Amino acid sequence: MKRKHIYISALIIACVISLAFIGSDKYWTITANDVKLDFPVNFPKPVYTFKDNTPTPAEFTLGRKLFYDPILSRDSSISCGFCHQRIAAFAHFDHPISHGINGLLGKRNVPPLQNLIWQNSFMWDGGVNNLEVQPISPITNHVEMAEDLGHIITKLKRNKTYAAMFNDAFGDTIINSQRLLKVLAQFTGLMVSNNSRYDKYLRGEDTLSAAELHGLKLFRDNCAQCHKEPLFTDNSYRNNGLKYDSTFHDSGRMAITGNKIDFMKFRVPSLRNIEMTYPYMHDGRFHTLKQVLDHYTQTFIRTPTLDGILVKGISLSEQDKTDVISFLKTLTDKTFLYDRRFADPNFVRN
Numbered sequence: 001m002k003r004k005h006i007y008i009s010a011l012i013i014a015c016v017i018s019l020a021f022i023g024s025d026k027y028w029t030i031t032a033n034d035v036k037l038d039f040p041v042n043f044p045k046p047v048y049t050f051k052d053n054t055p056t057p058a059e060f061t062l063g064r065k066l067f068y069d070p071i072l073s074r075d076s077s078i079s080c081g082f083c084h085q086r087i088a089a090f091a092h093f094d095h096p097i098s099h100g101i102n103g104l105l106g107k108r109n110v111p112p113l114q115n116l117i118w119q120n121s122f123m124w125d126g127g128v129n130n131l132e133v134q135p136i137s138p139i140t141n142h143v144e145m146a147e148d149l150g151h152i153i154t155k156l157k158r159n160k161t162y163a164a165m166f167n168d169a170f171g172d173t174i175i176n177s178q179r180l181l182k183v184l185a186q187f188t189g190l191m192v193s194n195n196s197r198y199d200k201y202l203r204g205e206d207t208l209s210a211a212e213l214h215g216l217k218l219f220r221d222n223c224a225q226c227h228k229e230p231l232f233t234d235n236s237y238r239n240n241g242l243k244y245d246s247t248f249h250d251s252g253r254m255a256i257t258g259n260k261i262d263f264m265k266f267r268v269p270s271l272r273n274i275e276m277t278y279p280y281m282h283d284g285r286f287h288t289l290k291q292v293l294d295h296y297t298q299t300f301i302r303t304p305t306l307d308g309i310l311v312k313g314i315s316l317s318e319q320d321k322t323d324v325i326s327f328l329k330t331l332t333d334k335t336f337l338y339d340r341r342f343a344d345p346n347f348v349r350n
Contacts (some may be wrong), residue, residue, distance in 0.1 A: 078099075240310065
C-alpha cells in the first residue's frame with residue numbers, strides 16, 4: 001500500500017511539474033487529429049458509435065471545459081472532474097465512496113471513466129443505458145451535484161465565455177441540455193485506454209516477465225470469464241460474494257429491476273488501470289488487490305444469488321496471487337493517464 005501511495009504521489013508531482021512549465025496554449029489546443037475516431041482493431045464494435053454526434057475540436061473543447069466546471073453543481077462546488085480524477089483513470093483517488101456538495105457522501109465508489117463507448121449501460125447497477133444521458137444521474141443526485149438541468153442552462157446562458165464557446169461549437173448561441181450532454185459525451189467517449197504494457201505485449205512491442213506471464217495464465221484460467229479481454233469486462237452484473245453492508249443497504253441491480261434474482265449483483269468493472277483505481281468494489285471496501293484476491297479465494301459469502309463461477313471457489317496460492325497482481329499492473333496505461341487532451345484546462349500555468 002505504501003509503495004502505491006508513493007507511486008501515485010510521484011505521478012501527481014510529475015504532472016504538476018510538467019504542466020507548470022507549459023507556456024504555450026498549443027498544449028490545450030484540440031485539433032481534428034485529436035478527435036479522430038480511430039479505435040483499437042482488437043476491440044469489439046463500439047456500442048456508442050457517435051452517430052449524430054461526430055466529435056469536432058470545438059465541441060470536444062466545450063465538453064472538456066464543462067467536465068471540469070463546478071457550475072454543473074447547485075452551489076458551484078463540485079465538477080465532474082472533482083470525483084473523476086485524471087490521475088486515477090478518472091476514478092476518485094483513495095476515496096471509498098463519492099463525495100458531493102455540502103460534504104455529503106454517496107454510498108458507492110466512483111467508477112473510472114475509460115472505454116465507455118463499449119459499455120451498453122452505466123453505473124454500478126446499470127440504471128442508465130446511454131452515454132449521452134449518463135451525466136444526468138450525478139448532476140441531479142441530491143448527494144452528488146444536486147442540480148437541475150434547466151437551472152444549469154440558465155447559468156450557462158448568463159456566462160459570456162460559454163456563449164462564445166457554444167457559438168464556436170455549433171455556429172450559434174443556442175444553449176440547451178441536448179448540446180450540453182452531447183459535448184460531454186464527446187469528451188468522455190474519447191477516453192480510450194489501449195496502450196498499456198499488456199496491449200504492447202499483444203502487439204509484439206513489449207515483453208512480459210515470467211511472473212507476469214504466469215499471472216496472465218492464471219488470470220485467463222480463473223478471472224477472464226467475467227473480466228473478458230480485451231476490455232477486461234463482459235458488461236454483466238454479478239453477485240461476487242460480498243457481504244451485505246447494513247450501513248448502505250445497497251441491493252445492487254435489484255433496485256433497478258425489482259427482481260430478487262438480482263440481489264447484490266453489481267457491474268463487472270473493467271480491470272484496465274486497476275492499479276490506479278483503488279479502493280475496489282462498489283463500496284470501496286478493499287484497498288489493495290491482495291485483499292480482492294483474498295476475497296475470491298477465502299472470504300466470499302455463499303448466497304442464493306452468488307454467481308455460478310464462484311460456487312466451487314477459486315484456488316490460488318500466495319505466490320499465484322502475487323503473480324496475478326504483477327500481471328494486473330501491466331494493464332496500467334500511462335499514455336492514457338498522461339493524455340493532455342483530458343487534462344483540466346483550468347490548471348494554473350506560468
